[in-house]
Amino acid sequence: MAAKSNVRPTYAVISKTAGVSEATVSRVLNGDENVHPDRIKAVQDAVAKLGYKKHRAASSLASGRTGLIAVVIDDDLSIFSDPFWATVTSGISRVLMENDLQTLLMVANLDSIDGPVAHSLQGGEVDGAIFFQLHKDALIKRLVKQKLPMVITGTPHTSNDFVFVDTDNFGGAHEATNHLFGRGCTNVAIITGDIETTAGRQRLDGYNQAYRKSGHVPSKQLIAEGDYSFESGKAAMQRLLEQVANLDGVFACNDVMALGAIAAIEEAGRVVPDHIKVVGFDDSLLAQTSRPPLTSVRQDIGALGEAAANLMIAQLRGETPEPCILSTELVIRESA
Amino acid sequence: MAAKSNVRPTYAVISKTAGVSEATVSRVLNGDENVHPDRIKAVQDAVAKLGYKKHRAASSLASGRTGLIAVVIDDDLSIFSDPFWATVTSGISRVLMENDLQTLLMVANLDSIDGPVAHSLQGGEVDGAIFFQLHKDALIKRLVKQKLPMVITGTPHTSNDFVFVDTDNFGGAHEATNHLFGRGCTNVAIITGDIETTAGRQRLDGYNQAYRKSGHVPSKQLIAEGDYSFESGKAAMQRLLEQVANLDGVFACNDVMALGAIAAIEEAGRVVPDHIKVVGFDDSLLAQTSRPPLTSVRQDIGALGEAAANLMIAQLRGETPEPCILSTELVIRESA
DNA sequence: CGATTATGTGAAAGCGGTTTCACATAATCG
């Protein structure tokens, strides 16, 4: 009795229970239009009754679709120290799951075009891939040729027609800079991020344009280069303090550098925001817990992930979606 | 000519090229011992020459093994705001990939035992699952019955014989507290984490034992409860400042609360570390960027992930590995 | 109203591996 209790049912069982052929079961389960309503009902009832769940491997083998989307993260870009990517990934994963897709995580060094990741991606093990601000284009270009659906989070710097999602870096930087002027600052410096990255450049552009709009022209002296690290922010600020006489505002291209800047300012015996106002970018946990709490540009990171997933799903449906730019919001705290 | 250039080769092709049967190809590719060296060589050559890569779905269907390990994260425990999990996941992913396994990420609310995650896990879509400090045991217990290989990161509080990896919370807290005494403190308080969690309790135990070892007995007044948030750390510290006369040391059970405590101390017009010394736990980015830089207990988070993956792989090989406790290291900075 | 076109369905052939089973040959034994 009840011999095969914990054996998962197959089409054979469903079709028998519903009184239809296996082909029809497949049609119903894949949303084929041309099935009589009665049979659809019969199949659905049988599925519900037996608690049927499609066998993914079998389905993949037969259909060629795996139901897997890779999220590819370059080991090198220590994106890991940043809660950012976790949140993005979370957003991606949620949306994919809602669409009955699974998230395959690939953390690897992408330098070599022939690593295991490259093989998986090319070998048809996934239906699509979402990349995290990848600078090494070689692999991506190969995959484009193979017509693997892809989404890139972060604007790719080669102006190819990749599908991508990104924060409005320009707009965010513009608003941050503007805010400093609005607070009465007259000499506003910027501590840039890595200028090699698109995001870094866009933020600088936003700063420049906001500066010009204010009627002034930013002198070269006001632009200090950083690399997103605490140390670089601190060093950049020290340079600025030396070289710029009456500096009263700084826009740092991320929160970590902003904290570095604040450290430098206080070590120089000056006070934030009384003497120098500081704005960061990211609105990370750091911004909330620092003293003084940091005014910072917030990006909706979860939304970024969701947008990436949605662009992927659109491509899977055969559409060719437009890139997606998400707007930012300035969160005003005590530092500016 | 060269019609089938970009079609992936199958066993049919390999076996023809190597001059053996498909069965033998399978044997070689799965490391079966009983194959003549000559044929092994022949197959390997053919594989290399044709750039063969196993078709995962086909392999899964036939063998019943998917090559997929789920990493399950409860949406609720906003572990996401914490870079912690990203690093753990990264470690897991790396080790799994080295062992030809893939990482399936599942971020979901695990409240309902019948969500999509539960179905995937039970439906044989993965070969094993790694959970992140899950408090809801219902699902896990079901999966244990189904003999799905599992690893839990973080000590599960039901003392079942789960396979788990964890940081030495007790030891870390012990060392932190000890350090404060060594620095000359005599009234050392603790700001606890969520006492409901095993980690929270273990850290409290470590504190208590270190206290007793020092020859004193910790009064109830010295124990302030927090919940790992900045606000709770600040509030707890304010309470301590009011109630404990000559407080000179605080061990906060994570860095975020430590920063909250420092904020409270400074608002009260006192100085860290001169008046009160503070030690945190996690050695997160926050510890490095705060002022004063925070002395904190470091856990090797990447190693935690790697350990979890290795325990999973051991189970897949049929072994029943022992739980794994990773030791901590006290990183001494300026706050204590 | 017979001829076409739509519509709905099932049989059967895959998809690309794994594994059982039977069998041939080589090694070991009494």
Place this chain on the structure above:
DNA sequence: CGATTATGTGAAACCGCTTTCACATAATCG
């Protein structure tokens, strides 16, 4: 040296689902 056990191999069934193809029936047309 014949009988037994080990070792190595290929044929073929099978894993569970998808999809083509042929066919029957119903709807539409001239």
